[in-house]
Structure formats: structure tokens, C-alpha cells
Amino acid sequence: MNLNKELELQEFQNQEQQQQQQQLQDQKLDQQYKDVGISTTNDPIPYSQDDSKPFISMHEELKNLEFQNLPIPPTIQTPKVYRNTNNLVHSKNNISIPISLSQENIVKLDKVDIESNDQINSNNTNNDDNNNNNNNNNNINNNNNKNNIKNNEKIGLRNKIFKSKIFIKIRGWWWHRGIATYIMLFYIALNLGVGVHMFYNMYNHNKISEFLGLSFCFSRTAARLINLNSAVILLPVLRNFLSWLRGTIVNNYIPIDKHLNFHKLCAFMLFCCTIIHCVGHYISFKKINNDVAKINNPNEESIAGNYLNIDIGVFPDEKYLFFKSVPGITGHIMVLIFILMFTSSMWRIRRPMFEIFWYVHHLFIPYYILLCFHGYSKILKKEPQSWMWIIAPFILYSIERLIRIARGKKTVILEKAIMHPSKVLELRMKRENFNFKPGQYLFLNCPAIAYHEWHPFTITSAPDDPFISVHINIVGNWTKKLFRLLNPDNKLGVIQEDLKSTQTRGKRRILKIDGPFGAPAENFFKYRNLVLVGAGIGVTPFSSILRHLKNQNDKQTNADENHLKIKKIYFIWISRQKNSFQWFTDVLAELENDERIDSILEIHIFLTGALELDDYAKIKNAEKCHITNLHTKTLFGRPNFRSIFNQITQLHQREKVGVFYCGNKTLGKNITKNCNKFNAKNNCHLIFHKENF
Numbered sequence: 166m167n168l169n170k171e172l173e174l175q176e177f178q179n180q181e182q183q184q185q186q187q188q189l190q191d192q193k194l195d196q197q198y199k200d201v202g203i204s205t206t207n208d209p210i211p212y213s214q215d216d217s218k219p220f221i222s223m224h225e226e227l228k229n230l231e232f233q234n235l236p237i238p239p240t241i242q243t244p245k246v247y248r249n250t251n252n253l254v255h256s257k258n259n260i261s262i263p264i265s266l267s268q269e270n271i272v273k274l275d276k277v278d279i280e281s282n283d284q285i286n287s288n289n290t291n292n293d294d295n296n297n298n299n300n301n302n303n304n305i306n307n308n309n310n311k312n313n314i315k316n317n318e319k320i321g322l323r324n325k326i327f328k329s330k331i332f333i334k335i336r337g338w339w340w341h342r343g344i345a346t347y348i349m350l351f352y353i354a355l356n357l358g359v360g361v362h363m364f365y366n367m368y369n370h371n372k373i374s375e376f377l378g379l380s381f382c383f384s385r386t387a388a389r390l391i392n393l394n395s396a397v398i399l400l401p402v403l404r405n406f407l408s409w410l411r412g413t414i415v416n417n418y419i420p421i422d423k424h425l426n427f428h429k430l431c432a433f434m435l436f437c438c439t440i441i442h443c444v445g446h447y448i449s450f451k452k453i454n455n456d457v458a459k460i461n462n463p464n465e466e467s468i469a470g471n472y473l474n475i476d477i478g479v480f481p482d483e484k485y486l487f488f489k490s491v492p493g494i495t496g497h498i499m500v501l502i503f504i505l506m507f508t509s510s511m512w513r514i515r516r517p518m519f520e521i522f523w524y525v526h527h528l529f530i531p532y533y534i535l536l537c538f539h540g541y542s543k544i545l546k547k548e549p550q551s552w553m554w555i556i557a558p559f560i561l562y563s564i565e566r567l568i569r570i571a572r573g574k575k576t577v578i579l580e581k582a583i584m585h586p587s588k589v590l591e592l593r594m595k596r597e598n599f600n601f602k603p604g605q606y607l608f609l610n611c612p613a614i615a616y617h618e619w620h621p622f623t624i625t626s627a628p629d630d631p632f633i634s635v636h637i638n639i640v641g642n643w644t645k646k647l648f649r650l651l652n653p654d655n656k657l658g659v660i661q662e663d664l665k666s667t668q669t670r671g672k673r674r675i676l677k678i679d680g681p682f683g684a685p686a687e688n689f690f691k692y693r694n695l696v697l698v699g700a701g702i703g704v705t706p707f708s709s710i711l712r713h714l715k716n717q718n719d720k721q722t723n724a725d726e727n728h729l730k731i732k733k734i735y736f737i738w739i740s741r742q743k744n745s746f747q748w749f750t751d752v753l754a755e756l757e758n759d760e761r762i763d764s765i766l767e768i769h770i771f772l773t774g775a776l777e778l779d780d781y782a783k784i785k786n787a788e789k790c791h792i793t794n795l796h797t798k799t800l801f802g803r804p805n806f807r808s809i810f811n812q813i814t815q816l817h818q819r820e821k822v823g824v825f826y827c828g829n830k831t832l833g834k835n836i837t838k839n840c841n842k843f844n845a846k847n848n849c850h851l852i853f854h855k856e857n858f
């Protein structure tokens with residue numbers, strides 16, 4: 166066994182006695198946890214596909230040790246060095262958590278339960294008291310009193326219904342799946358309605374169907390639906406319009422966050438209709454060709470000319486309708502465009518080759534032009550109609566793009582660029598006529614790198630800050646080029662400052678921005694209780710929200726404790742790299758030191774990646790958390806969302822809690838699952854909003 170490992174184990178053996186005592190205490194406390202209904206389960210739910218990996222990888226020497234089986238050094242278990250005000254208790258697998266074993270916590274939880282009950286009781290008693298006082302007054306007061314009681318009863322009944330478990334469950338389902346399902350079903354029904362109506366008309370009232378039969382009816386019905394879907398598909402990608410819509414009451418009834426899903430649904434309908442349309446016309450063309458061929462046979466009579474707008478006498482050749490006529494040529498090009506757009510939009514291509522997706526997607530412009538001219542030759546004796554369907558959405562989308570182009574022309578002054586550890590670049594830009602809400606994002610363009618490329622980044626500063634900031638994870642082509650441009654010497658810390666002077670000397674300004682645009686996180690103000698979960702760079706929207714809270718609080722000079730509408734925030738930040746936490750620890754430290762904010766904010770930081778032996782030693786002696794320099798401890802391992810949501814439903818019985826997640830998809834699925842599972846437990850209404858970069 167190598168020396169380091171031996172020393173480490175020796176140290177633990179020396180303290181065996183203390184550990185045994187600790188274990189006894191643990192067992193007692195576990196029992197107490199169970200008594201107050203809190204799970205102390207040791208099995209964190211894995212959120213990574215790669216479950217075989219140990220979730221804490223250690224220095225080489227400790228590689229073969231099961232980290233969670235290591236006895237926890239007693240110094241770490243001493244809660245005094247850390248702040249211990251949190252209500253959420255984590256699994257013992259998150260090993261540096263004295264909190265999970267603290268008596269103080271259990272008392273607190275008891276208190277919370279008792280307090281919430283007391284509050285309900287005291288409200289009731291207050292109502293009763295009021296009623297009693299009123300009873301001592303005159304008759305009018307008596308009547309008022311009766312009314313009050315009635316009202317109270319009504320409110321009580323309403324509360325009972327609206328806060329009942331079954332109602333919350335239904336509302337939860339409705340919010341998470343219901344509205345989207347309903348909109349999807351409504352849209353499919355609309356398509357069916359339009360389709361059936363068209364089919365009926367074609368079959369019964371169109372003479373051509375006598376000649377071409379069902380293939381004609383199907384292809385005409387599909388054509389109508391192509392028009393419908395080509396019109397609607399543009400609506401969910403009107404970013405500015407949707408950002409505006411988020412601020413209206415419509416946001417409560419339509420899941421705007423799922424706008425891209427709706428766009429994909431329209432694309433899927435287009436795909437199905439295109440197939441039906443093409444197959445229908447191929448069959449019809451075959452029939453027409455066969456009919457026209459009868460000209461050469463004196464015993465047969467061609468009737469195609471009676472029904473269609475074609476001159477049979479000079480009908481060219483068999484391939485004419487397929488490949489040489491206007492509908493044939495435009496149709497096949499549209500199908501090709503559609504196949505390209507469809508395949509390049511698939512996640513497997515879009516994820517690694519976003520630019521390809523982006524440029525191919527702009528084939529939608531020739532697609533619409535071709536669609537307008539598709540029926541130009543009027544072979545079916547019909548005036549072309551497509552333009553009527555698509556003109557309005559196309560104009561709307563063009564206005565949207567013009568707004569973007571106009572706004573995008575404005576360059577911004579880059580005031581500061583800071584290189585953070587773990588390859589994150591912070592840009593601070595001067596704020597000029599740029600109003601935004603916390604949680605929103607903007608598009609950034611750097612003409613020196615790529616003239617037409619606009620990349621979305623969440624705004625990390627708050628609306629009251631004098632600057633606009635973004636934190637950029639250096640991941641791919643564009644971000645790497647930006648990194649090289651601003652940080653050629655690969656330094657850490659402030660890498661560019663006061664660029665103002667160089668920029669105004671006639672040099673091209675470095676950056677352009679367009680925005681802001683709405684995002685799910687901006688709904689945070691709707692809730693009094695919040696759970697904010699950021700994974701890695703997904704923490705960016707929450708930085709803006711937390712900064713905003715701090716600014717709001719600073720502005721409030723009087724001692725009104727209740728001016729912050731938010732009652733409680735659980736901020737959970739998960740990262741693989743310990744250095745990542747430095748991106749926002751300055752903000753978090755400020756928040757921790759603000760008494761009023763600290764009373765509503767709970768910070769839970771999880772390090773899921775490597776922990777060095779050095780760190781291990783430092784953790785033991787640190788006054789503050791050695792990783793983040795915060796009073797709040799960093800926890801090692803993955804958060805157990807089952808336990809977290811279980812506790813939240815206990816701490817917020819009969820309350821609404823907004824859960825916001827931003828990060829990778831896999832963890833998002835885990836949180837969605839647990840959020841749905843615990844929604845309505847203890848009549849706590851968990852409402853989930855997620856955002857994936």
C-alpha cells in the first residue's frame with residue numbers, strides 16, 4: 166500500500182473511537198429523521214448514463230478506495246466552521262455534510278412543521294377572534310360578521326378544493342403535460358377538420374375526382390394541409406413576438422417554453438402531408454399519361470383534356486408532368502429542400518454541426534417562393550392559393566428578421582473581459598438603451614470572427630447593473646475563436662479592459678448584440694418559493710436572478726423585511742469542476758453577507774468531479790469552504806433529487822414552488838421525473854420550468 170494512503174488510513178484508525186460514538190449518534194438522528202418523515206437514504210439517484218463511474222474521483226492513490234465508505238474525519242463533522250442554516254438535508258453520500266447529521270436541523274424542521282400548523286391555527290383563531298368582537302357590536306356588524314364567516318367558509322372551501330392533493334396533481338399534470346397535449350390534440354384536430362372538409366369537397370363537388378379518383382382527392386387535401394402548416398410553422402419561431410407574449414396573461418395558458426416542439430409538430434405534419442401529396446400526384450400523373458396515350462389508339466378516347474388544363478394534342482412526353490412541368494420541377498425541389506431541412510434539424514446533426522443546421526434551415530426562403538409558384542400553371546384548373554395562406558406569417562417573420570437586423574447593427578462597447586477558470590469567458594458590455602428581465606438571453610455576434618453568426622447567451626447581469634454581462638463556455642469553433650481573439654496569451658483574470666479608447670479610434674468594434682429574448686427562467690417572479698437548479702454553465706440565468714434580488718434588496722432602505730416578494734430560494738448548483746464555482750462566488754458571497762437575503766436564500770453547491778488529496782486536507786482545516794470560499798459547505802457527489810423534493814414538499818406544505826432548471830438534458834429528465842413524482846405531496850404544488858442549452 167502506498168505511503169499516502171497508509172497515512173490517511175492511520176489517521177482514521179486513531180479516531181475510531183470517536184467515529185463509533187458518532188455512528189451511534191447518527192443512528193439516533195436517523196431515527197429522528199424518520200420520525201419527522203425525512204428520508205436519510207444513502208442512494209443518490211444517478212443522473213448520468215455513465216453510472217458505472219464512481220461519482221467522486223480521487224487522487225491516484227485513492228483511486229481504488231470506495232470514497233463513500235471512508236470514515237468521515239471528525240473535523241469535517243464539526244459544524245461550527247461552516248454556516249449551518251439550511252433547511253434542506255442531503256444524503257450522507259454527499260460526504261462533507263455535517264448538516265445532514267445536525268440536531269439543529271431536526272429541531273428546525275420540527276419548528277417549521279409546527280410553525281406552519283401554528284400559522285394556520287392562528288389564522289383561524291384570528292378569524293374567530295374577529296368574529297367574536299364583531300358579535301359584540303350592533304346588528305349591522307352582526308350581519309357583517311355573518312358575511313365574514315360565510316366568506317371565510319367560502320375561502321376555506323375554495324382553499325380546500327384548490328389546495329387539495331387531487332387538484333394539485335391534476336394542475337401539475339395539466340401544466341407539465343396537459344396543455345401541451347391539449348394544444349397538440351387541438352392542432353391535430355384542426356388539421357383533421359380542414360382535411361376532412363377539403364376531402365369531402367373534392368370527392369363530392371369536384372369534377373376532376375370523377376376522372377382521377379381518390380388519388381386526386383388525397384393529393385388536394387394534403388396540399389391544403391401543406392398550406393396550413395407552412396403558414397403556422399413560422400409562428401412559433403417569432404422570437405420577439407414570443408418574448409412579448411411571455412409578459413402577457415397568455416403565458417399562463419400556453420406553454421411558450423415549448424414553442425420549438427410546436428414548430429417541430431408542424432414540420433412533422435408537413436412531412437406527412439408532403440408524402441401523401443407526392444404519392445397522390447404520382448398516381449394521378451400515371452393516370453393522366455395513360456389517358457393521353459389513348460390518343461394514339463383510334464378505338465379509345467382520351468378524356469383528360471375535358472377535366473384538366475392541358476392541351477392533349479401537343480402533350481409532350483410521359484416525363485413531362487413529373488419533371489418538366491412547373492409543379493413537377495418546383496415540387497421536386499421543395500421535396501429536396503424539405504429532406505435537407507428535416508435531416509439537418511435532427512439532434513444528431515444539429516448538436517455537433519449547428520452551423521450546417523442553421524444555413525440549411527434558411528432554405529425555407531426558396532421553399533416559400535417555390536410554394537407560391539407551385540400551382541402557377543393551373544393544370545387542375547385552380548388559381549394558385551398558397552400565397553394567400555403564407556403571406557401574413559411570412560410578412561410577420563420578415564418584420565421579425567428586420568427588427569433583428571436593425572437591432573443587430575448596433576455595436577456594443579466591450580468594457581471588460583475576464584477569463585475565469587474552467588474555460589469560461591465573462592464579457593462585460595456597456596449598457597445603452599438595453600432593457601431586459603432577469604433570466605433573458607441575447608444574441609452575440611463578432612464580425613471579426615464570422616459576420617453572419619449570432620450565438621445565444623444568457624444575460625448574467627441584473628437589470629439594474631450598469632453593464633450587460635454574459636458568461637461564455639468555450640466549447641466549439643466560434644467560442645474558441647472569440648477566446649483566441651480576446652485572450653491570445655491564455656491568461657486568467659481580467660484580460661481586456663478599457664477597450665473603449667481603442668474602439669473609438671476608428672477600429673471596428675468587437676461585438677454586436679441583439680435582444681433581449683424571453684426564456685423560461687424569467688417566470689421566477691411568479692413564485693414566492695423557488696428552487697433554482699443550475700448544472701455547470703446552466704447557472705447563468707440564476708446569476709441574473711440572484712443579482713437582481715440583491716439589487717432590489719439594496720434599493721430598499723427602510724426596514725421592511727417583507728419587501729422581497731420571494732419567501733424562500735433554494736439555489737442548487739452542480740458542477741464537475743471545482744474551479745467552475747469561481748464564476749459566481751463573488752455574487753454568492755455578497756448574498757451570503759446580506760442578512761436579509763441570507764435569511765431567504767439557501768445555497769447548495771455540489772461538486773461531482775475530481776477531488777484532490779490536497780483539497781481533502783484543506784477541507785478539514787478551513788474556516789470557510791475551501792472550494793468556494795463561502796460559508797456554505799460544498800457537498801461532494803450528486804444531489805439526491807428524490808430526497809430534495811421530498812423535503813421541499815414537507816417544508817412548503819400547501820404552497821406553490823417554482824422549480825427552475827438549466828443544464829444538460831439527462832439531469833433535466835431526472836429532475837422532471839422527481840418533480841412530477843413529488844408534486845402534490847403534502848399539497849405542495851411543484852411547477853417545473855426547464856431550459857437546455
Ligand SMILES: Cc1cc2nc3c(=O)[nH]c(=O)nc-3n(C[C@H](O)[C@H](O)[C@H](O)COP(=O)(O)OP(=O)(O)OC[C@H]3O[C@@H](n4cnc5c(N)ncnc54)[C@H](O)[C@@H]3O)c2cc1C
Pocket residue numbers: 515516517518519520606618619620621622623624635636637638639640641642643644645684702705857858
Ligand atoms: C437560449 C440559450 C442560452 C444560452 N446561454 C449560454 C450561456 O449563458 N453560456 C454559454 O456558455 N452558452 C450558452 N448557450 C449555448 C451557446 O449558445 C453555445 O454554446 C454556443 O453558441 C457554442 O457555439 P460554438 O460555435 O463555439 O460551438 P459549436 O460546437 O459550434 O456548438 C456547440 C453547441 O452549441 C449550440 N449552438 C452553436 N451555435 C449556436 C447558435 N448560433 N444558436 C444556438 N445554439 C448554438 C448547438 O447546440 C451546438 O451543438 C446558450 C444557448 C441557448 C440556446
Ligand code: HEM
Pocket residue numbers: 398399402425428429432433435503506507510511526529532562
Ligand atoms: C419546411 C419546413 C420548415 C420551415 C419552413 C422552417 C422554418 C424555420 C424558421 C423560419 C426558423 C427560425 C429561424 C430563426 O429565425 O431563429 C426555424 C427554426 C427552427 N426550426 Fe424550422 N422549419 C422547418 C422545418 C423544421 C424541421 C423539420 C425541424 C426539426 C425537426 C425544425 C426545427 C427547427 C428548430 C429546432 C429551430 C430553432 C433554431 C434555434 O433557434 O435554435 N424545423 N425553422
